Amino acid sequence: MDTGVPAFSMNPVMAEIFRQLGLDPDQVGGFFARSLSHTHHALPDPPVTADARLFALLPDDPVDRVSRLPDALLGNIVSCLPVKDGARTAALSRRWRGVWRSAPLVLVDSHVHPAGTAYAQGVASAVSRVLAAHPGPFRCVHLTESPLLAAWLQIVAGKGVQELTLVHHPWPLEIFLPSTFFLGMETLTRLYLGLGLCDVVMKTGDLDFILDRSPVLETLSLEGEMLERCLGLVSQSLRRVQIIGCSVGEIFVVDAPCLERLIQSGGWCPEDTDGNCTKVKIGHAPRLHMLGYLELDPRNVLEVGNTVIKAGTRVSPRTMVPSVGVMALEVRFGVRNDAKMVPSVPRCFPNIETLHIKSAKTDRSTGKLNLKFWHECGVIEFVRSRIKLLVFHDFRGGRGELAFLKYFCETASVLKKVVILFADGFASTEEAQSKLSSLGSVKRASETSTVLVTVPSDPQVGSIRSFKIGSGFSADDPFANY
Numbered sequence: 001m002d003t004g005v006p007a008f009s010m011n012p013v014m015a016e017i018f019r020q021l022g023l024d025p026d027q028v029g030g031f032f033a034r035s036l037s038h039t040h041h042a043l044p045d046p047p048v049t050a051d052a053r054l055f056a057l058l059p060d061d062p063v064d065r066v067s068r069l070p071d072a073l074l075g076n077i078v079s080c081l082p083v084k085d086g087a088r089t090a091a092l093s094r095r096w097r098g099v100w101r102s103a104p105l106v107l108v109d110s111h112v113h114p115a116g117t118a119y120a121q122g123v124a125s126a127v128s129r130v131l132a133a134h135p136g137p138f139r140c141v142h143l144t145e146s147p148l149l150a151a152w153l154q155i156v157a158g159k160g161v162q163e164l165t166l167v168h169h170p171w172p173l174e175i176f177l178p179s180t181f182f183l184g185m186e187t188l189t190r191l192y193l194g195l196g197l198c199d200v201v202m203k204t205g206d207l208d209f210i211l212d213r214s215p216v217l218e219t220l221s222l223e224g225e226m227l228e229r230c231l232g233l234v235s236q237s238l239r240r241v242q243i244i245g246c247s248v249g250e251i252f253v254v255d256a257p258c259l260e261r262l263i264q265s266g267g268w269c270p271e272d273t274d275g276n277c278t279k280v281k282i283g284h285a286p287r288l289h290m291l292g293y294l295e296l297d298p299r300n301v302l303e304v305g306n307t308v309i310k311a312g313t314r315v316s317p318r319t320m321v322p323s324v325g326v327m328a329l330e331v332r333f334g335v336r337n338d339a340k341m342v343p344s345v346p347r348c349f350p351n352i353e354t355l356h357i358k359s360a361k362t363d364r365s366t367g368k369l370n371l372k373f374w375h376e377c378g379v380i381e382f383v384r385s386r387i388k389l390l391v392f393h394d395f396r397g398g399r400g401e402l403a404f405l406k407y408f409c410e411t412a413s414v415l416k417k418v419v420i421l422f423a424d425g426f427a428s429t430e431e432a433q434s435k436l437s438s439l440g441s442v443k444r445a446s447e448t449s450t451v452l453v454t455v456p457s458d459p460q461v462g463s464i465r466s467f468k469i470g471s472g473f474s475a476d477d478p479f480a481n482y
Contacts, residue, residue: 043165043192046142050082050111067092071099078103079139082111083130104139104162107131131155137187139163163190185210190219211235218258222246233259250279253288261290263478279303282321291321291349292328292356292479296341304348311340315347324349328356328479333400335362339369342404343380352386356479358393359401359423369400374407383408384445388416391480393456394423397435406442415446419482420453429455456481 015025066074074096078086083105090100112126127143131152136159143152144167156164191214211217211234221242230250233241239258243251245266253259262285264278279301280294294302302309305318313319327349332338346352390408395401409418426432433453 043144043167044190046106046108046165047140047163048080048082048106048108048111050084050108067095071102074099075103079105081106083107084112087130087133101135104137105130105134106140106142107138108140108142109144110142127152131159134159136160137162141165143167157185160187161185162187164188165192185214186216188214188217191217192219192221193223207231208234211238235259248278250281252279252281253283253285255284256288257284257286259285259288261478262288263290263292265293285321286323288321288323290326290478291324292326293330293358294328294345295330295360296338296345297332297335297360298337302345302348309341309345309348311337311344313344313347315350319348321349322351325351326354326356326477326479327352328358330358330360332360332362333369333398333404335364336369336373339373339400339404340377343377346382347380350382350386352382354389354391354477355387356391356393357404359395359398369403371403371406374403380411383412385414387412388414389419390415390417391419391421391482393421393481395420395432395435396423396425397432402435402438405436405439409439409442409444409449409451411445412449413445415444415449417449418451420451421456421482422454452482454482 018025018028066077069077078089078099081089086100086103086105090097107127107130109123109127112123112130128151132155138156138159138161140163141156141161142163142165144165153166191210211220214235214237216237217235218237219240219242220238221240221244223244223246230252231243231248232252232254233256234254235256235258237258238256240261240263241259242261242263244264251262251264253262262280264280277295277299281303282288282291283305294300304321307313307316307319309319327346329342329345331342342357346355387408390412392401392405405418405420409415420436422432436453439451
């Protein structure tokens with residue numbers, strides 16, 4: 001699907017505000033358009049496409065065989081059409097009029113804007129007409145091409161929807177969701193919110209209210225939100241949670257018996273905080289299989305049960321999550337205290353078989369980490385007897401990175417494969433591979449293990465920031481990017 005976003009037409013008041021700030025309104029509008037194009041690319045594709053051509057009859061067959069099908073089957077056909085084509089079926093005959101009104105439609109705003117009118121105005125007008133004309137329910141509502149209108153959200157809530165994707169454009173800067181928006185969301189199974197390009201702050205109780213009113217919700221994806229204090233996950237249906245580029249003080253998995261994936265990436269801290277970023281607390285999540293990225297620096301905290309995990313924390317049944325099989329960690333190998341956390345955190349997840357390590361950039365160094373440092377950590381049991389696949393992301397050739405890789409290969413006795421992905425910045429493949437030349441002389445604990453050295457795949461396709469990959473089940477491991 002086309003993810004290009006046209007430049008925004010800014011009203012004179014907003015344009016003047018940006019001029020007073022010393023900014024060119026046209027450049028600001030272009031920045032927002034480029035940012036939204038990236039957001040649109042990360043979104044899941046709607047279940048219908050407007051590219052296919054619709055034919056009522058076969059060229060050599062004058063008999064209308066489709067109209068003879070049962071109403072239920074006709075309704076399924078109409079619900080698989082773009083909304084404009086679905087509405088056109090009402091003109092075929094008197095019988096088809098009722099079929100369109102009873103079919104659960106897919107409403108994608110980019111499919112309905114009329115040619116020859118102002119872009120945003122045309123989309124808003126067309127969406128309003130469809131929402132008013134159809135009684136619901138909606139199989140999918142995908143609103144990404146125009147400013148969100150509270151009236152739309154109220155109608156969607158009242159008529160019922162299974163999959164809802166909302167991306168707010170920056171004008172107007174403020175959006176107020178109606179208080180009754182999620183009262184009618186008993187049918188909602190997937191929710192994608194991308195509101196990060198405007199001043200949207202979700203209070204602690206907002207998402208609690210959403211989860212409480214959505215008893216069959218399976219997927220929750222958030223991008224660019226500012227979440228006050230704690231995001232508490234209490235849901236009997238949630239299976240996938242993806243939090244991308246959000247400011248959130250705490251992610252607390254309180255009671256989520258069906259949760260399988262908890263993915264977090266690109267979190268940030270408001271300037272007025274005390275320096276702490278995100279606390280991840282795991283309560284009741286017996287099916288949790290994939291977890292990451294956990295950033296191993298003092299500003300980010302991991303708590304299992306009621307125990308804060310620190311370097312040297314003793315493992316007990318209360319501090320273990322045995323269901324996790326895939327984990328992703330972000331480590332600053334130039335910071336000694338961060339590296340000390342590497343042995344401690346995975347010990348709380350004793351059945352990890354796939355470990356992703358992302359080497360984070362740092363402007364400071366607090367000591368060189370050599371091979372001796374890792375050996376002094378003692379025997380790391382999960383490395384020795386559990387890990388079968390290690391994927392090292394953003395390798396830059398640092399001494400601390402190489403020491404960790406050597407230690408891993410020397411001690412991981414069941415290791416089958418190591419994948420090393422280069423970071424940007426190497427002048428050539430030869431330069432990057434030369435940084436790993438010393439790794440070839442290491443005596444591996446697992447003689448059958450292999451090492452793959454490569455560059456990441458297309459970040460737009462393989463990035464963990466993609467809702468298509470992170471919140472779906474099309475890929476066994478959404479952290480893999482090679």
